[in-house]
Amino acid sequence: MSRNPLAKISGTSSDLLLRSLSFFYIGILIVLPIIAISSEAFKGGLNNLWTNITSSQALYSLKLTFITALLMVILNVIMGTATAWVLVRYNFPLKNLMNALIDLPFAIPTIVTGIMLVALYGPKSFIGGFFNRQGIEIIFAKPGIILALLYVSFPFVVRAVQPVLHEMEKDMEEAAITLGAGPFAVFRRVVLPTLLPAILTGAALSFSRAIGEFGSIAIVSGNIPFKTQVASVYIYGEIESYNPQGALGLSVVLLFFSFLILILLNRLQTWNRRHEEF
């Protein structure tokens, strides 16, 4: 990698001005708020914070958040990889339109997602009514939460895997086939190892989005404590009922996981780059 020659002169006043501006902006929008919420959370002592986090309602919402997020990630990894595969390797009618619409969940406001799902699967709708008669609840129940999470994070895995699949040479696969490997073995031994960093990146992004997701779930889940209340909705409820202490506990937990996932994504990125260099 060549060093950037312009970097040598980064001591001039305009450079300093730009750097101060960025530090100021990040400082006031990101660093200070995090310090403020952390200091507020730890002010009452660790014991107090721990009690807030482990109160039965908070703990339930946290568990529900992680379980639904995990289920969503498993489905999203399978279907996202399949979607990327189909879009890169095969030709079929309406392929271009589908490729263009993959990003739709990123463009649609999350609350609109929630409203759409209620309109389609709500107890009074055609499909929701049908399921209701079979005794299956979708909206205001756990399946609705997973459905909402699947919707909002659908593009992550597809868009992470697609470019890697594009770059991947078919030579290796065909060599493996020639050497007698079946399609399953080819996928497991040749394709999967190459795609793995990208799949994990998509999975981590989906998971991160899922544990923080609020808008669509607030609409779809019905927010019933000990049944459909996830962590973000629990935090919102505590803020609304003027109980900031209760909100602080889970906020700190979610922030901790945000940091953790960012670090993980950073590692994955370097791993990805190393793959590309081969």
Next chain:
Amino acid sequence: MKSSNESVRVIRKKRHLGKSLLIGAVMGWFLILILLPLYGIIKEAFQNGFQLLISSLTTPESRHSFLLTLWITAVTIITNTFFGVVLAVVLVKQRFRGKLLFEGLVDLPFAVSPVVAGFMFIILFGPRGWIGSWFEASGIKIVYAFPGMLIATLFVTLPFVAREVIPVLREFGLQQEEAAFVLGASKWQTFWRVTLPSIKWGLAYGVTLTIARSIGEFGAVLVISGSIIRKTQTATLHIHQEFTDFNYVGAFSAAIILALASFFILTLMQRIYKRKEI
């Protein structure tokens, strides 16, 4: 090298069925998960006639909320385009201590739950917060008012421009900039004449993502605004209000307007993305 020998061809035939099945599964998944909900909401909104749809969109509350969304989006675009470019320039061209950490902080808003973000700002900018108390003394309200909603939107959209401009700046900008610099152009001239034209499509893409997110932001704005009707209620908050008041027609029709806006933005994204690739 001829890639298709006999055994490859045999397996390809066997794969044909698998291929059709996979395409069918992916298209089915996409149809049910992503497209069917759109149909659901259109059907529900128009169910009670076009007249009702229009009248529910033209209530003073509804109009006020859409106008507020436009205002917040406009100010967000200007502010975050400026700071996004500054951040990208600093991160690409300058070297300083803690740069890796700084870069990680820029990405943080993607990983933080919107509810937690709103809560952080209440703590920092609220009447008793470190910064908020200072503004309160000068008679400026931040929380439950426009400035707070703007801050929340700035936070959630902060990474978009920087993230899109950084790779373009790394690839194209530098060599041409060096050339301009060697030829005697001043730093400002270099920026306006060389840097900006080379990053413009990346920048445009980042701005489009910023617009989509500002229009659609819900959780962070809900927490910090208090959602006061005809005062601090944006379009997404208005949808939420209508939904919780069981005024489904109002919620569905406002949601349709936002969905239409997302389609428009998505089309814009595709156009810009193609230009960016060239």
